[in-house]
Structure formats: structure tokens, C-alpha cells
Amino acid sequence: MIRALALTLTLAPAGMAGAFELGFPVDCTLGETCFIQNYFDHDTGPGMQDFTCGPLTYDGHDGTDIRLPTTAWMEAGVAIHPVAPGRVKGLRDGMPDIAKDDPAAPALNGRDCGNGVVIDHGGGWETQYCHMKFGTVTVKAGDQVGRKTVLGKIGLSGNTVFPHLHLAVRKNGVEVDPFTPDAPTTCSAAPDPTTDLWEDPIPYDSFGFLDAGITDAAPDYAAVKAGLPPRLEFAPDTPALVIWAFFFGAKAGDVLTLRLKGPEETVVDQAVTIDRTQAQAMQFTGRKLRGSWPLGDYVGTLILTRDGVALEQRTLSATVK
Incomplete structure (x- = not known):
């Protein structure tokens, strides 16, 4: 998932914390059976920096990557849930779980998200869930979903080299970093957790x-x-x-x-x-x-x-x- 124009990020509305709260979307224990590998890129130029000014991102990354330790965990099956109630806006299934650097990987043709689901939460809020496991998407367009709904399982489909969920959050079509929704182009070594969108605290692990x-x-x-x-x-x-x-x-x-x-x-x-x-x-x-x-x-x-x-x-x- 690549941002088309970094300039558009400066248009994200201010004061978003508290307006939309996110639950953690994966059935795992963060820091033990899953990890946040990549955060939202806050550098609008060719460089990269996450919301803490650290290196856990890559140029143009517009979401949060929650990864599994190994492919064996993917094979065992790890469920994905909506971060908030909403209506299924769109979905895709049928793409194989093959890392993009595998010679057998299919051409993506714009399907970088792989198997995934998009949910409309109302009020201009939307979330997208990417790289789901082949054949595991359980919902259909128009379904009403809640936080306990299983959307599918973490996979290796689309533009990825390790099994993970890419979670994208948008407000009025603009990508938002759930850790610092009001500061998409700046970073801080000591960000204020009271300004994020997470319902429960999400620790930052640099390693x-x-x-x-x-x-x-x-x-x-x-x-x-x-x-x-x-x-x-x-x-x-x-x-x-x-x-x-x-x-x-x-x-x-x-x-x-x-x-x-x-x-x-x-x-x-x-x-x-x-x-x-x-x-x-x-x-x-x-x-x-x-x-x-x-x-x-x-x-x-x-x-x-x-x-x-x-x-x-x-x-x-x-x-x-």
C-alpha cells in the first residue's frame, strides 16, 4: 500500500483522538505471538521514520503491519477481527499465499493488498485489512460486523514477504496513523498515548x-x-x-x-x-x-x-x- 501523494496527508483533520476508538484486530498476544513490524511512515520525502522517529517503517507505508513470528503460525490459523463495528464495503479472496520474492508469485496487477476486506464505520471512517490467508475471508459485501466477527485469517497474499495483517485506517479517504492521528507528518521520541485511536494502550517495541x-x-x-x-x-x-x-x-x-x-x-x-x-x-x-x-x-x-x-x-x- 503506497500513498500516491504525500501532500494529501497534511489535509487530515485535526482532533481525531476519541472520535473513533480501535480495538486490537488480531487474536494474538502482542510481543509474544505477534509483533508490529512496520508503522505508518511520517517522512513525506524519500526517507522513512515511524511516529517515534524510529526506523520501523518503509518509504510510503500507510498502515500498521501486525506480523506473525513464522509461516507456521499462519498455517495454524490466526483470526482477524474488525477494529470497530461497521458494514463490509468490499472484499477480495482467491489470491495464493506466496511471498512476492518467490519466483512462483503471481503478478499483482494492482492487487497489492492481496486478499482483504474494507469496512465502512460511518462518520467518514474506514478500515482496510490486507494480506489475508487464501480462502479464509468469511464475510460478504453489505454484512454488518462487530468486533467479535471473524473477517478471515492472517496470510501471505499480495505484496508481502512475511505473514502479517496490514491495517489501514482512513478518515474521509485520507490515510491516518492510529498512533498519532493528528500528526501524520511529524514524529516524537516520546509520543503522547492519550492522542491515539487505540482503546487500550499498544506498547511500542523497537526490537x-x-x-x-x-x-x-x-x-x-x-x-x-x-x-x-x-x-x-x-x-x-x-x-x-x-x-x-x-x-x-x-x-x-x-x-x-x-x-x-x-x-x-x-x-x-x-x-x-x-x-x-x-x-x-x-x-x-x-x-x-x-x-x-x-x-x-x-x-x-x-x-x-x-x-x-x-x-x-x-x-x-x-x-x-
């Missing part, structure tokens, strides 16, 4: 671990994005022990610590400096077998540090038996 694990070889990135089954047990003659992390929001200069401790010694302890800002990425480290792995519990620790402050930590465990 998050999407998935992580311990395995016996260098993980394949495509398999990680699809969703690797957890490995909880290893044999003493396992050829290697590897700790890995799949994450979003890392910035150049961040430091990712990957540590794996066994019952008798530290298997590996490495600090990796992120060399470039990326929407999503993977890092791993490990050690090959030397003799045999001691029996017992192994604990993995992942820490992302930014400007000397630990932003996020995850702990993993496995057993050699």
Missing part, C-alpha cells in the same frame, strides 16, 4: 525476538522463517550445538549476545555487532563436538543491547541425555 532455538547444525534461513520445530533433547554424540535467533528491528550498531552454557562449561559466548539496519534477520553461533557433550541441562541466553542498554532477552533450554 523483538521472533523465534529462537538450539539445534545441531547451522540453520537454514528459509526454514527458520517457515518455523523450525523446537529441539529439546540431544545425544552426547551430537555433531554440534548451535544457538540461533530470528528477530526484527535490529539497527546498525546493536549488539546481539548469543550464549550457551552446559552443566560443566560454557559451550559458546559470542557478541555480534549488527552491521546494518534490517527489517528482519537471523544470527547463530555454535561449537562442534569435542569428544562428547556432558549429560545434563543446557541454557541458552540471547540479549539485544542498544546504546549500552539491554532491550530484549530470551532464555532457551535443552537437555543432553
